[in-house]
Amino acid sequence: MKRRIAPNPIRGLSKGPSFATMRRREQAVCVPDLHEMTRYTNRVRAKRKRVVKESLATYLPSRRVAGRQHSLRQHELGQFLTPNPVATLMASMFTNREKEVRLLDAGAGAGALIQAFVETRCATKPLPAMIHVDAYELDPSLLAPLHRTLEHCRQVCLAAGIEFTAEVRNVDFIEATLPLVRGDFFHGPQTPFNAAILNPPYHKINSSSRTRLLLRSAGIETSNIYTGFLALAANLLCEGGEMVAITPRSFANGPYFRPFRNLFLKLMALRRLHVFESRSAAFHQQNVLQENIILHALKSRTKPSVVVVSTSSGAPHAPITERQCAYSEMIAPDDPEQFIHLVTDDFQQNARQIVSRFDAALAELGLEVSTGRVVDFRARQFLLREPACSAVPLIYPCHFNGGYVKWPKTPSRKPNAILDAEGTQELLVPAAIYVLVKRFSSKEERRRVVACIYDPLRISAGRVGFENHLNYFHAHGKGLSLNIARGLSAFLNSTVLDVYFRQFNGHTQVNATDLRNLNYPSRAQLESLGRRIGETFPNQEQLDQIIQQELI
Numbered sequence: 001m002k003r004r005i006a007p008n009p010i011r012g013l014s015k016g017p018s019f020a021t022m023r024r025r026e027q028a029v030c031v032p033d034l035h036e037m038t039r040y041t042n043r044v045r046a047k048r049k050r051v052v053k054e055s056l057a058t059y060l061p062s063r064r065v066a067g068r069q070h071s072l073r074q075h076e077l078g079q080f081l082t083p084n085p086v087a088t089l090m091a092s093m094f095t096n097r098e099k100e101v102r103l104l105d106a107g108a109g110a111g112a113l114i115q116a117f118v119e120t121r122c123a124t125k126p127l128p129a130m131i132h133v134d135a136y137e138l139d140p141s142l143l144a145p146l147h148r149t150l151e152h153c154r155q156v157c158l159a160a161g162i163e164f165t166a167e168v169r170n171v172d173f174i175e176a177t178l179p180l181v182r183g184d185f186f187h188g189p190q191t192p193f194n195a196a197i198l199n200p201p202y203h204k205i206n207s208s209s210r211t212r213l214l215l216r217s218a219g220i221e222t223s224n225i226y227t228g229f230l231a232l233a234a235n236l237l238c239e240g241g242e243m244v245a246i247t248p249r250s251f252a253n254g255p256y257f258r259p260f261r262n263l264f265l266k267l268m269a270l271r272r273l274h275v276f277e278s279r280s281a282a283f284h285q286q287n288v289l290q291e292n293i294i295l296h297a298l299k300s301r302t303k304p305s306v307v308v309v310s311t312s313s314g315a316p317h318a319p320i321t322e323r324q325c326a327y328s329e330m331i332a333p334d335d336p337e338q339f340i341h342l343v344t345d346d347f348q349q350n351a352r353q354i355v356s357r358f359d360a361a362l363a364e365l366g367l368e369v370s371t372g373r374v375v376d377f378r379a380r381q382f383l384l385r386e387p388a389c390s391a392v393p394l395i396y397p398c399h400f401n402g403g404y405v406k407w408p409k410t411p412s413r414k415p416n417a418i419l420d421a422e423g424t425q426e427l428l429v430p431a432a433i434y435v436l437v438k439r440f441s442s443k444e445e446r447r448r449v450v451a452c453i454y455d456p457l458r459i460s461a462g463r464v465g466f467e468n469h470l471n472y473f474h475a476h477g478k479g480l481s482l483n484i485a486r487g488l489s490a491f492l493n494s495t496v497l498d499v500y501f502r503q504f505n506g507h508t509q510v511n512a513t514d515l516r517n518l519n520y521p522s523r524a525q526l527e528s529l530g531r532r533i534g535e536t537f538p539n540q541e542q543l544d545q546i547i548q549q550e551l552i
């Protein structure tokens with residue numbers, strides 16, 4: 001049967017909530033108002049903008065190394081030096097008060113973290129008798145400023161009556177310490193550190209690189225150097241030793257960091273995670289757009305019952321808010337992925353509660369999610385700018401248009417079509433109803449999860465290609481029913497899901513694993529929700545109201 005495609009008024013919106021919905025609301029203990037949640041996310045976005053602006057105007061200069069330009073080499077070495085207020089915040093997180101401190105800084109740069117640590121420790125009673133620092137730094141051009149910082153530390157310790165010794169190691173931290181971690185013969189006894197402070201370098205390490213193979217030889221499987229540093233440092237700590245590190249948030253979820261999470265969370269007990277509300281404020285001078293967190297952990301296999309989650313805007317000396325979070329809520333004991341959920345306020349807690357009430361796994365709904373099969377630069381010879389009779393639609397995120405795919409897009413910087421030829425058969429799927437989700441949301445995008453429906457009634461073609469920047473939901477290779485697709489897309493686009501999703505996803509990437517791991521409403525709920533969605537997708541406020549009425 002042909003469907004007529006015309007804008008539909010959204011059923012029931014003007015009438016307000018039904019009696020049943022109101023009853024359900026009364027009965028629920030803490031039903032969050034989704035309007036309030038939408039306003040909340042708007043407030044958070046506005047605040048983030050304000051923070052970046054303010055911090056651009058007022059940020060204390062970070063420890064700049066005189067005369068250094070941001071060179072390619074600095075980029076290669078992942079040199080993002082920690083601004084002083086951030087270093088001081090990190091140093092304040094150490095709680096052990098040992099008489100002898102043996103501190104590791106892996107990737108010491110010019111020594112900002114060591115200086116903050118020593119100054120803080122020398123001002124905190126009871127004072128230690130001795131501080132020894134091992135500073136690993138690969139870049140020879142940073143050694144002179146590093147030595148100057150260590151001399152300053154020696155003076156600070158001297159004034160406080162504390163013995164200070166330091167060793168600068170101008171070697172590759174991974175190469176140098178791996179034998180200790182592996183316990184290789186002839187390498188002598190390992191001298192464990194009881195404190196480690198790190199802002200490790202950040203860059204990908206490809207699967208055949210020497211670094212990757214070295215780490216693998218010690219049982220550390222990771223695709224980014226920063227998690228390699230964290231894993232090694234965790235190994236080098238003695239039992240009860242403390243680590244404070246500032247890193248990107250990306251290790252908190254995603255399949256690539258799963259082996260790291262398993263290893264790190266087994267060795268270390270998280271005590272505190274500090275989240276910067278603004279992605280760019282803490283490191284704005286260096287154009288770092290990764291979302292960063294500070295972690296404080298103790299080397300122990302016994303996990304605490306609660307972890308402190310603190311937040312600050314990222315502007316210098318901004319107030320810090322703290323809340324306690326049950327360890328089992330942060331990392332669900334039965335989650336094989338060991339995702340780390342960062343719930344920073346009550347709204348987020350409400351969102352978490354709502355989403356955890358949905359208990360349908362994707363498989364129970366008869367659905368799967370896959371990544372688009374067309375990697376455009378590998379299929380270049382098959383791509384066409386305009387539709388053609390020998391070709392089928394090729395869908396990119398730029399074809400998302402108000403909840404439904406609009407194709408073709410003209411003019412467009414992206415190709416619109418892919419040849420339906422022998423070489424592309426594996427790349428195409430039968431034309432059917434699918435729900436698509438962007439794999440990468442832009443920084444400016446309002447939501448992290450952006451979903452859209454591919455409806456073959458709007459696009460005349462027997463097959464279709466989904467580009468690799470998209471994930472697509474399907475029913476074991478087949479399409480979805482229209483109601484399920486609409487319900488699913490509405491759920492994925494809702495504010496409540498977005499607030500929940502950001503708790504474990506700290507970057508702009510939405511992996512198929514993230515989507516696979518979500519809890520979904522039941523089939524009946526999705527269908528009922530889908531019936532509320534017309535040919536014109538509701539705007540955010542309307543959508544959240546429908547979600548409130550149907551699901552909460």
Ligand SMILES: C[S@@+](CC[C@H](N)C(=O)[O-])C[C@H]1O[C@@H](n2cnc3c(N)ncnc32)[C@H](O)[C@@H]1O
Nearest residue numbers: 077079080081082107108109138172173199201
């Ligand atoms: C993100 S910077 C942090 C510097 C300093 N800790 C700070 O917070 O200002 C990382 C540092 O690690 C150094 N680095 C990169 N790869 C290294 C390696 N394999 N071994 C030792 N140091 C390395 C870089 O040169 C850089 O100075």
